Structures are given as C-alpha cells and as structure tokens.
Amino acid sequence: MSEPVPSVPIDELTTYLRLTSWAPTMSGSIAQLWSHPQFEEETLLVPLRSTASDYGKRMRILIQQLAQLERRDPQDIASEISLIYYDVTQLRADxxxxxxxxxxxxxxxxxxxxxxxxxxxxxxxxxxxxxxxGQSVPLKAREHARHVRLGQTRRGSYILPVISPARPAPPPLVDEQLHLDVNVEETLFDRRVMTTMARALKTLEEMVSRDRLPSSSEIADSVGEGVSRELCTALDSILSSTEISEIDFEFNWSRVSQPMGPEVALLTFPKESSAVVEHVADKLKTIRREREHVLFGVITDLHRGADEESRGGRIGVETIIERRRRVVWMELGEEAYQEAVRYHGSRTRIVLRGVLRMGRPATMDVSHFEPDYSLSEPSLLANPAD
Structure with missing residues (x-):
C-alpha cells in the first residue's frame, strides 16, 4: 500500500511552481488557476485558503497531478516542495x-x-x-547548530539529511543601499555557513586526492577556505570507524537563494583518506597562524591624500559586529584600492578576511576581499505572481 501524499504549505507550493515555469492565469479569493507552456491542455487548481475544509484534499490532488506530468513519485515532489526554502546536505555512509x-x-x-x-x-x-x-568556538556557532535540522534517514546506503534554512533575505530599500540591516545579515548567516562547509570540505577533498601528503604551507592556506582541526577530527571520526568504507556529502542547494560562489555538488572521502585527514588535523594543532575574522559589508568611505597617488589609500567598510553596525577601516595597496573604488561606485557588497582590531576606530589588516552577491535575486523569482 502506497503512503498517503502529504499536503504542503501554499507559499512553498507557489514558489515551486514559479521555479518550474508555471504561471497564474486566473486568480480569485479562494483559488488560482495556473498554466505551463509545455502542458497547454493542463491547468492546476491551487487552493489559497488553508483553513478551508477541503484544503488538504485539493493540495494532494494537485501534487498527484504534478507527479503525473513530471513522471515522478508524489512523495518526492511533496518533499521537494516542503524543502524549497532549505539547503539539504545528504551525508551518505557506505x-x-x-x-x-x-x-x-x-x-x-x-x-x-x-x-x-x-x-x-x-x-x-x-x-x-x-x-x-579548542575552547574558543564562538557562542554563535554553537547556537547555530540548534536550529539546523536532521531529516529522516533515506534509502541508498545510509543517508542522513542535514537541513539548513535558506530563505532569501529581503533586498534593502533603495535609499538604504549603503547601509546594512542587522536582521537581513542574520538571515544570510545560514547560507553562509553551508557555503563555508562546502568550500572547506572541497579543499579537504582536493588534499586527500593527491598522491602525497599536503605540505605545511598548503595546510596553512586551507584555513583561509574554512578548514579547521575541528572539521578534520569530526570527519576522521567517521572515516576511522571500522564499519564505514566511504562517506559522501551531496549538497542540494535551495534554488530560491542566490549562490554565494561556485556551488559544490558532491564530495567523496574513501576510508583510505583518513590518514591524510588525520595528518591535516595534527598539523593544524601546531601551525601558528594569526586568526582572521570574516566580515560582510559595504564600502562607505574612500580616502587618500594628494601625495598618495599610486600608493593605495584607506577605505571604511560598514559591517555588523555583535549585532551592531560598525565601520572598520583598512589600508589598501593601489590595485586593491582601485577595486574598492569600483565596488563603491557600483554599490557592490564585499566579503573581507583579515586580522581585526577592535579599537576606536576598528581596523583590519586585510588578506583577502571579494564581491559578495548574497543579496542578488534569483532570476526565476524576479517576477512573482500577482
């Protein structure tokens, strides 16, 4: 006997429909009709009142109709709709x-x-x-794990879904483009964490795939990509288990949020990579490297004196530190300063990495900065239904 098809929330459903090229053609107070250019003879009836007595029934009929058109299992479609605002990372233990x-x-x-x-x-x-x-893990990082969820284990080896919110943050108002909103930045933190996880694990996978142990300088550089001893020991504890022969990470990114860089899809760590992961973990405990903060912000100030031509300049970046707006100042060489001038002119947000000094004013010795497109709107959602 097949499992009953669950109902789904209306917001998630309409978002899924737009992402799959459906569009409303007629709208009323209790329902909408949607059409698709590929299925000209088909129309979807989308109920709008979740309090209606037949809401669940109408939703299940709709999902069954989608399943027939897409030739997919209704349960899979219902699950995808329910998780439309989440990033789902599947950990597969073989x-x-x-x-x-x-x-x-x-x-x-x-x-x-x-x-x-x-x-x-x-x-x-x-x-x-x-x-x-060690013991200096930020409290915010520990608290973050409390609202990341675990899905039901899935068939196919042993698969554990890690579910993280990925709702798109609302764009700032036009007259506030040069200022940050604390709540918006908090919303973006979830996707930023998953991006860091993917980049760090990707860096580790590249190191374990070589035919040699990574050098001390390569291991030190990996810290800039988010690799830490804690990450390595957590991964190694799985790989060193006698019952596990391989671990995979499959990243399923929510399509409603803008990617924050090249998206990682699938990473694989065979059991024999345990020796390299353990080696990296041991080295990270002894390598001396000044810790660097990661800041997301917007350039609000540019300054250089008349005698500083071709020698760079000083910029001020508005960022959020401990839920408060702060302007952090930094000195840049000529090439980096010219990049900052371009980002300031186009109002492009940036992400920085460097040694932060919380004085008056706050300053940073920047080692890296690049554009941050985390508030760009996905094109498929640019024109929501009326």
Missing part, C-alpha cells in the same frame, strides 16, 4: 555489509555526532578563520 539500508549502532551514532560537529566547525569558520578553535 558500509560493506549494509543490511536493509541500516548500519551498526556505533557507526550511526558517530555519523550523527560528527554531523553536528561539522556544522559547528563550519559556523565557527564563517565567523573567523582559525586552524584550531
């Missing part, structure tokens, strides 16, 4: 003697515990780059 999609209890416990530690380490690295956090 076991040589998998029985009915199950793994030994100890291995399962380790997978759940490591998933939590990986999320916390990624959140910590999103706040600041540090090779070894």
């Amino acid at each position: 076991h040589p003697q998998l029985i009915d999609d199950s793994i030994p209890l100890d291995a399962g416990y380790q997978l759940f515990e490591s998933a939590r530690k990986i999320v916390i380490s990624a959140a910590a690295a999103t706040i600041r780059r540090q090779g070894h956090f």
Whole structure:
C-alpha cells in the first residue's frame, strides 16, 4: 500500500511552481488557476485558503497531478516542495555489509555526532578563520547548530539529511543601499555557513586526492577556505570507524537563494583518506597562524591624500559586529584600492578576511576581499505572481 501524499504549505507550493515555469492565469479569493507552456491542455487548481475544509484534499490532488506530468513519485515532489526554502546536505555512509539500508549502532551514532560537529566547525569558520578553535568556538556557532535540522534517514546506503534554512533575505530599500540591516545579515548567516562547509570540505577533498601528503604551507592556506582541526577530527571520526568504507556529502542547494560562489555538488572521502585527514588535523594543532575574522559589508568611505597617488589609500567598510553596525577601516595597496573604488561606485557588497582590531576606530589588516552577491535575486523569482 502506497503512503498517503502529504499536503504542503501554499507559499512553498507557489514558489515551486514559479521555479518550474508555471504561471497564474486566473486568480480569485479562494483559488488560482495556473498554466505551463509545455502542458497547454493542463491547468492546476491551487487552493489559497488553508483553513478551508477541503484544503488538504485539493493540495494532494494537485501534487498527484504534478507527479503525473513530471513522471515522478508524489512523495518526492511533496518533499521537494516542503524543502524549497532549505539547503539539504545528504551525508551518505557506505558500509560493506549494509543490511536493509541500516548500519551498526556505533557507526550511526558517530555519523550523527560528527554531523553536528561539522556544522559547528563550519559556523565557527564563517565567523573567523582559525586552524584550531579548542575552547574558543564562538557562542554563535554553537547556537547555530540548534536550529539546523536532521531529516529522516533515506534509502541508498545510509543517508542522513542535514537541513539548513535558506530563505532569501529581503533586498534593502533603495535609499538604504549603503547601509546594512542587522536582521537581513542574520538571515544570510545560514547560507553562509553551508557555503563555508562546502568550500572547506572541497579543499579537504582536493588534499586527500593527491598522491602525497599536503605540505605545511598548503595546510596553512586551507584555513583561509574554512578548514579547521575541528572539521578534520569530526570527519576522521567517521572515516576511522571500522564499519564505514566511504562517506559522501551531496549538497542540494535551495534554488530560491542566490549562490554565494561556485556551488559544490558532491564530495567523496574513501576510508583510505583518513590518514591524510588525520595528518591535516595534527598539523593544524601546531601551525601558528594569526586568526582572521570574516566580515560582510559595504564600502562607505574612500580616502587618500594628494601625495598618495599610486600608493593605495584607506577605505571604511560598514559591517555588523555583535549585532551592531560598525565601520572598520583598512589600508589598501593601489590595485586593491582601485577595486574598492569600483565596488563603491557600483554599490557592490564585499566579503573581507583579515586580522581585526577592535579599537576606536576598528581596523583590519586585510588578506583577502571579494564581491559578495548574497543579496542578488534569483532570476526565476524576479517576477512573482500577482
């Protein structure tokens, strides 16, 4: 007997329909009709009142209709709609003697515990780059793990879905383009953490795929990509388990939020990569590298004296530190200063990495900065239905 098709929230449903090229053709107070250019003879009836007695029934009929048109399982479509505003990272643990999609209890416990530690380490690295956090993990990183969710385990080896919010932040008002909103920045933190996790794990995968151990300088550089001892030990605790032969990370990014860089799709760590991951973890405990903060902001001030031509200049960047707006000042060389001039002129937000000094004024020794497109709107949602 097949499982009953669940109802889904109306906001998630209409977002999914727009993303899959459906558009409303007629609208009333209790329902809408939607059409699709590929299915000219088909019309979807979308109920609008969740309090109506037949709301659940109408939704299930609609999902069944979508399943027939897309030739997919209704449960899969309902799940995709329900998770439209989330990033879902699937951790797949492979076991040589998998029985009915199950793994030994100890291995399962380790997978759940490591998933939590990986999320916390990624959140910590999103706040600041540090090779070894120890007891200095930011409180915000620990709190972040409390609202990341775990989905039901799925068939196909042993798959654990890690579900993180990815709702798009509302764009700032036109007359506030040069100022940051604390609540908007908080909304973006979830996607930034998942991006850090993907980049850090991608960096680790590249190191373990070589036919040699990574050098000390390569390991030190990996910190800038979000790699930390905590991330390595969490991953290694899974790989070193006698019951696990391979671990995969499959990133399913929400399509409603703008990508924050090249999107990572699938990363694989075979059991034999444990030695390299352990080596990186050991080195990160001893490598001396000044910790760097990561700041997201907008350039509000540009300054250089008449005698500083071709020698760079000083810029002020408005950012959010401990839920307060602050302007952080930094000295840049000529090439970087010219980039800052362009970003300021186009009102492009930036992400910076460097050593932060919280004085009056706050200053930063910048090691890297680049555009931050996290508030760009995905094109498919640029014209919402009336």
